[in-house]
Amino acid sequence: MSGLGSRLFRGLGFWGGRVMLSRFEKTSARAVRANRNTLVKLLEANSGTEFGRKYRFAELAADPTGATYRAAVPLSTYDDYIEFVARMEAGEQDVLVADELLFFAVSSGTTGAPKLVPTTKKHHGFTFKYMGTVVQGVINRRLHRQGPSERGVDLMTFSGGQQMSSGGVPIGGATAEAVRRMARIVPHLWNSPIEVYTLADQPSAWYLHALYGLSNRRNQFVEAVFAPHLLEWLRAAEARWDELVDDIENGTLTKNLDIDDELRSQVMTLHRADPGRAAELRAAVAHGFDGFLSRVWPHMTHLMTITTGSFATYVPALQRYAGDLPIYSPSYGATESFIGVGLWPEHPERYVMATDPSYFEFIPVEHFGEAQPSTVDMEGIEIGRSYELVVTNHAGLYRYRLGDVVRVVDRFGEAPVIEFLYRRGTLLDLVGEKTSEDHVAFALSGLEGLVSPDELVDYTTRVDVDASPPRYVVYLELESGTVSNTELNRAADRFDQRLIDANPTCEGFRRNGLLGRPNLAVVAPGTFERLRTLIASGDLPTSASQLKVPRRVDDPRQVQLMSEAVIETV
16 A cells, blocks of 8 residues: 555544544443443344353343343353363354354463463454554544554564464464454554564564664654563663664664564665664764653654553653653453453543443452352442453353452443452462552552662562461562662562552561561563563463563462572562
């Protein structure tokens, strides 16, 4: 498509975003009925499946309130679907869902072994609907974009590979599949050619994304799925800045890349010497990299990445590079369902729930431990209370306990406005204290002056039941490599107090000698990159851009890797 065609394409996206945002707002005004209608349509569409016949979906669809459905169908977890999924892998139809499977998404496995999640065209389409239109409408309205956007830098990848099930159904990470199916429109949205997104070597991919991105002074955004990936790319660009600028100035390509001759030749075909741009780039960082993005790209309006929950830990370091540019957290979702849209960039923790990706239920926090707790739907939620989300989606999951715990902070029309708190599978719970991912992130955020937020590369935790009393181990990788033992001791004391402030239950157990002081352990540079490599080397293809560092490591190989990398501990 020509340059004019690309502008027309982006223009359609601009106006489509305005229309779809308006529709989303109107639907939110009647969210309770809209979400119940989603359930009725799901039950009708899947009434002929094996699961639908067993639970008499055709009859349940006659109740527009959803109460009969909630009473008849039990709550479920992934273990309840393992046998069904195995049959679907073999190619069997009409087991859980009537629609043909598009692929099996591989969950990131943050809270356990990777899971194969059935994905249909309709289920998959909600990500495109909301990210491609509604979110663009928010950007246009809230981030002062006055017209169709220019291109930007995007850091997704589909290098995780793809397998086929025995029945011929593709298996791959959901993010990778999204990009793979967008291949034809990538050149009209982002700088890098599609081949860069297939690179298995992440440092080489980071370099090429930076090379193409820095060459274009008109970029308006930089985006990555998760905040740590965006931060990692920015740090990589800073570390290789001179190399990048030299390549832009001379039209060359460094030999320090793990790419084949074919891609190198293609890059050289598209890459031209630009001494003027190189001079601009050198001037932009003459006094350092703080706030350099708006100097490098004068037309930039925002950074976009998910900063939900523990990812908020990375915001201070991102803000160092972003300066006054807003960091927009556009959406909240999981492999099993798209969930909500961030309508207010100034409140990145808040998301308005969508009504059509799934029928949503809510388990009150006091009933989490029950096997079949009672639930409420969007009508029954109360502002200020916390709930575990339950989804019935368009791909064969029925009353599925997602494990995500959210707090309802408001309503937008009738739609719940929620904040993600933590994922139940990542709780540190040695003696009944139930420390959450959110509690740990809060404690880490208070180490400024001891371990600066923009020094933190990444972190994870484990429980040490061999210690007496048992304790948490918090592994930290720092940009500077390490800190003195004295500083680390002070940081450990501060972390301990902040953790008690966040989760007062810990205090009683600490006082009674049932729970030990957390152990802070600084690991060698590059440890978390090795951890990601280890996780990605599993049996199932996992996209690098989808891969989240687990906030708790239990796998013996992961624990060994982290333990052997410790260079300072208290």
